[in-house]
Every structure is written in structure tokens, then in C-alpha cells.
Amino acid sequence: MRTCFSFFIVIMLGFIANGEIVSRNVEYKQGEAVLEGLAVYDSAIQGRRPAVLVVHQWKGLGGYEKKRAEMLARLGYNVFAADIYGKGIRPQSVQDAAKEAGKYKNDRALLRARVRAALEVLAGDERTDPKRIAAIGYCFGGTTVLELARSGTDVAGVVSFHGGLSSPAPADAKNIKAKVVALHGADDPNVPPKEVAAFEEEMRQGSVDWQLVAYGGAVHSFTDWNAGNDNSKGAAYNERADHRSWEAMKQFFSELFK
Amino acid sequence: MRTCFSFFIVIMLGFIANGEIVSRNVEYKQGEAVLEGLAVYDSAIQGRRPAVLVVHQWKGLGGYEKKRAEMLARLGYNVFAADIYGKGIRPQSVQDAAKEAGKYKNDRALLRARVRAALEVLAGDERTDPKRIAAIGYCFGGTTVLELARSGTDVAGVVSFHGGLSSPAPADAKNIKAKVVALHGADDPNVPPKEVAAFEEEMRQGSVDWQLVAYGGAVHSFTDWNAGNDNSKGAAYNERADHRSWEAMKQFFSELFK
Numbered sequence: 001m002r003t004c005f006s007f008f009i010v011i012m013l014g015f016i017a018n019g020e021i022v023s024r025n026v027e028y029k030q031g032e033a034v035l036e037g038l039a040v041y042d043s044a045i046q047g048r049r050p051a052v053l054v055v056h057q058w059k060g061l062g063g064y065e066k067k068r069a070e071m072l073a074r075l076g077y078n079v080f081a082a083d084i085y086g087k088g089i090r091p092q093s094v095q096d097a098a099k100e101a102g103k104y105k106n107d108r109a110l111l112r113a114r115v116r117a118a119l120e121v122l123a124g125d126e127r128t129d130p131k132r133i134a135a136i137g138y139c140f141g142g143t144t145v146l147e148l149a150r151s152g153t154d155v156a157g158v159v160s161f162h163g164g165l166s167s168p169a170p171a172d173a174k175n176i177k178a179k180v181v182a183l184h185g186a187d188d189p190n191v192p193p194k195e196v197a198a199f200e201e202e203m204r205q206g207s208v209d210w211q212l213v214a215y216g217g218a219v220h221s222f223t224d225w226n227a228g229n230d231n232s233k234g235a236a237y238n239e240r241a242d243h244r245s246w247e248a249m250k251q252f253f254s255e256l257f258k
Numbered sequence: 259m260r261t262c263f264s265f266f267i268v269i270m271l272g273f274i275a276n277g278e279i280v281s282r283n284v285e286y287k288q289g290e291a292v293l294e295g296l297a298v299y300d301s302a303i304q305g306r307r308p309a310v311l312v313v314h315q316w317k318g319l320g321g322y323e324k325k326r327a328e329m330l331a332r333l334g335y336n337v338f339a340a341d342i343y344g345k346g347i348r349p350q351s352v353q354d355a356a357k358e359a360g361k362y363k364n365d366r367a368l369l370r371a372r373v374r375a376a377l378e379v380l381a382g383d384e385r386t387d388p389k390r391i392a393a394i395g396y397c398f399g400g401t402t403v404l405e406l407a408r409s410g411t412d413v414a415g416v417v418s419f420h421g422g423l424s425s426p427a428p429a430d431a432k433n434i435k436a437k438v439v440a441l442h443g444a445d446d447p448n449v450p451p452k453e454v455a456a457f458e459e460e461m462r463q464g465s466v467d468w469q470l471v472a473y474g475g476a477v478h479s480f481t482d483w484n485a486g487n488d489n490s491k492g493a494a495y496n497e498r499a500d501h502r503s504w505e506a507m508k509q510f511f512s513e514l515f516k
Binding site: 200 | 498
């Protein structure tokens with residue numbers, strides 16, 4: 001009965017804590033570059049809590065990432081959505097996005113510096129329990145959180161949603177301390193089987209704690225509700241894979257933050 | 259507050275329902291063959307409920323499968339542990355187990371008949387909601403539940419834990435109506451990358467609803483607590499992958515049976 005009552009209290013707190021989701025822009029710097037991320041949290045939760053860094057797709061931090069950050073804040077996390085590109089740099093066209101993302105994919109040292117700058121903002125926040133931080137990313141952001149792990153940072157875990165899995169320096173996997181989860185569309189033409197196999201071998205050689213989930217019928221961008229539903233375009237929303245991958249992430253977090 | 263109170267009631271019911279786990283041997287037949295499975299359920303739960311068929315490893319139905327069946331019964335499922343080999347046929351040595359399993363792996367029609375006979379027992383049980391049945395299997399049993407799916411049965415879903423993934427008739431995947439989950443040790447020497455790739459292609463060509471999870475650092479038998487912990491033997495228990503795969507199964511069931 002006592003156990004029941006404790007459960008009851010926990011549930012009540014859960015209800016109370018489902019308060020207002022607050023989000024505010026945060027300027028920060030990496031070197032001389034001015035960046036503008038988004039801090040998101042549930043104002044009803046008191047004190048430090050597990051925290052999640054969210055890294056954006058190739059068009060930069062926008063409405064999609066804000067929505068994901070809010071979803072995470074509603075789960076009780078203190079969230080910071082990173083800005084890798086810089087304040088005001090939000091490419092609109094596919095061509096510009098590819099160019100901007102390419103700048104960082106081809107300069108992994110810069111990419112690491114940018115994502116680590118965002119991590120520092122989150123780790124230093126008064127609401128963050130610095131021992132319980134994870135990072136997730138979508139598409140370009142998936143690649144970015146893997147790079148964060150390869151840089152040897154001590155976040156508890158990273159999750160890539162339909163991110164590119166290749167690395168120019170596979171030996172860096174030996175630096176990885178974070179647990180790694182790759183959530184992958186099995187029909188993603190941007191991340192072909194050869195790249196998946198190389199990633200698995202990289203993780204294996206680095207003795208990483210890793211998992212990869214392949215979702216049948218899913219192509220690139222399978223979590224992005226703005227991506228349409230035409231698989232033949234190589235990028236499309238897939239409700240089933242979106243739901244399953246979100247649940248897989250939640251399960252992973254419950255393991256990390258237990 | 260009303261919602262809170264409902265939750266409280268649900269939790270109390272949860273506690274009450276966690277009653278005695280009953281298990282009893284059940285004789286049944288496939289053709290002339292006499293088989294002996296194990297029915298397991300929570301006696302405190304009333305009426306029909308979602309049901310799970312459990313298929314054994316290559317040494318036949320034994321203590322391991324009984325324990326898994328009990329774990330599932332504790333989650334509220336009506337469980338039947340199948341006997342593919344026949345009453346009293348429980349090979350003790352690795353050689354005998356390989357020989358017995360080989361008999362069925364090389365005669366998929368017989369394997370299908372045997373597993374379907376077990377499914378009929380479960381589906382016809384007074385505690386089973388016949389519209390909410392899943393099947394899981396370990397090792398040889400993983401192969402078996404995939405074969406059950408390929409036979410076109412309408413179970414809601416199947417889960418293979420470290421099962422062999424190859425099929426002598428990949429075109430049969432077009433018959434599959436069940437959702438398919440393969441939980442795979444990424445370092446399993448019995449199920450090499452080529453076999454995984456062929457399975458993925460089989461599922462793709464059959465337009466199956468499928469997922470595959472690869473667990474880094476896990477070899478064959480990763481859920482079997484009797485398998486020791488020496489990865490170099492090719493089969494070993496892996497607590498991390500065991501826990502994660504069990505949670506993945508639970509998540510899948512919550513999707514199937516919602």
C-alpha cells in the first residue's frame with residue numbers, strides 16, 4: 001500500500017509538473033562566431049534535471065527542431081537546441097542547405113567545436129544536471145552528435161535520427177565514451193548499406209556501446225513531418241518509423257538516466 | 259484529480275492482478291506426432307487477454323523458455339511455450355541439438371506445421387484474445403517464428419531474438435501479414451552480415467512491416483543466461499543486450515496491442 005501511495009505521489013507530481021513550456025533564444029559564441037540557440041524547459045519543474053541537446057537538420061535551427069525541443073521539455077528534460085551555422089544563417093533552398101552543411105561535414109574539427117560550444121551552454125545551465133546529458137540530432141544533426149561522441153565528450157549518450165554515419169577518421173571511435181544509438185531508415189538512399197556497414201565496423205573497432213535500428217520502408221528524413229510522403233524522392237515522413245524511433249529514444253534515455 | 263484517482267485505481271489493479279503464475283503441461287498433436295507444450299498465465303487476471311507464443315532454442319522446450327514464459331505471464335499475457343520437437347525429445351548435447359534443429363530447418367513445411375499446431379492451441383485457449391496474438395522465439399525459435407510469419411498466419415507480430423534469418427524461399431515474404439522484429443547480435447557469427455543483408459532484402463521485396471535492431475558487442479544467444487560470458491565462443495550472455503531487447507519487445511507489444 002505504501003508503494004501504491006508513492007506511485008500516486010509520483011503521478012501527481014507528473015501532472016503538476018506538466019506546466020508551461022518556456023522557450024527563449026540564447027546567444028552564445030564559438031571563437032568569434034555568434035550563434036543563436038534555443039533553451040526550452042518546463043517552468044513547473046524545480047531544480048536540476050536530465051538534459052538533452054538537440055542538433056538541427058541541414059537548413060539550420062527552425063520550427064521543426066523547436067517542436068522536438070518542446071516535446072522533450074514536456075518529458076521533463078532541460079533542452080537546448082544548438083545553432084551550428086551561426087545567428088541568422090538559415091539556408092532556405094536545398095542548394096544553400098547542402099552548401100552550408102557541407103562546410104561542416106568537410107571540416108569536422110569546426111563541427112566539433114560548434115557542437116561542443118552548444119553543449120557547454122546546456123551543461124552550464126542552472127536547470128541541467130551535468131552528469132545526465134544526452135544529445136540527439138536529425139539528418140545533419142545526427143552526423144553532428146556522432147561527431148560530438150567521436151570528440152570524446154562525456155555526455156551519457158547520443159542518438160542519431162536518419163543521420164549520415166560516415167567518418168573521415170574512423171579511428172576516433174576509440175575516444176567515444178557516450179553510448180551510441182543510430183536510428184536508420186532501411187531504404188535511406190543518403191545512407192546506403194555500405195555506409196552502415198562501415199559505421200558498424202567503426203563502432204566495433206572502437207569498442208563502443210552501440211546499437212543500430214533499421215526501420216523497414218523508411219527513407220531519409222523519416223521523422224520530419226514536413227518531408228511529404230513520397231518515398232521515391234528519397235526523403236519522406238514515415239509516421240510508423242517516427243513513432244517507433246521516438247519510443248526507442250525514450251527507452252534509451254530511461255536506461256541512461258535511471 | 260479525477261484523472262489521478264483513475265490512475266491510482268489502475269495501479270492498484272496492477273498490484274492485485276500480480277497474482278499466482280500458473281503453468282501446466284499441455285499435450286497436443288501435429289499429424290500423428292505428440293507434442294508437449296507449456297501453458298503459463300497469471301491466475302489473478304480474468305477473461306481474455308493478449309497472448310504470446312514462445313518458441314524454444316535448439317535444445318527444445320526447457321527451463322529457459324519456462325522462465326521467459328513466466329516473465330511474459332507476469333506482464334499480463336496468456337502464454338504458450340511451443341514444443342516443436344515432440345514429447346520427450348529434448349537433445350542434451352550440442353551435436354544432438356544441431357541434428358534435431360537441422361531436421362526442421364531443412365524441412366520448412368514441417369517446421370511451419372509444428373509451429374502452427376502450437377499457435378492453434380494458444381489461439382483456442384479460453385484466456386486468449388484471438389485477435390491479439392504475437393509470437394517470439396530464441397535462436398532456433400527465432401527462425402521458427404519468422405517461418406510462422408512467412409506461412410501467412412495472421413498473428414499481429416513476431417519477434418526473433420538472435421534467430422537465424424535465412425530463408426530457402428525468400429519469395430514467401432509476400433505472404434507475411436505479421437509485423438516483424440529481428441533482434442540481432444551485431445557480432446553473431448551464426449548470423450553473418452550477408453545473411454542479415456539477404457533478410458533485409460527479403461523483407462523489402464515482400465513489402466513487410468519490419469525492423470531490425472543490431473546490438474553492438476553481442477554474439478549469438480545474447481539473452482540466454484546459461485550461455486556464459488565468453489564472446490570468443492560465438493555464443494554468450496550479454497546483460498545489456500538482453501535488457502534492451504526485452505524492452506524493445508515490450509515496446510513492440512504495446513504498439514501491437516494498444
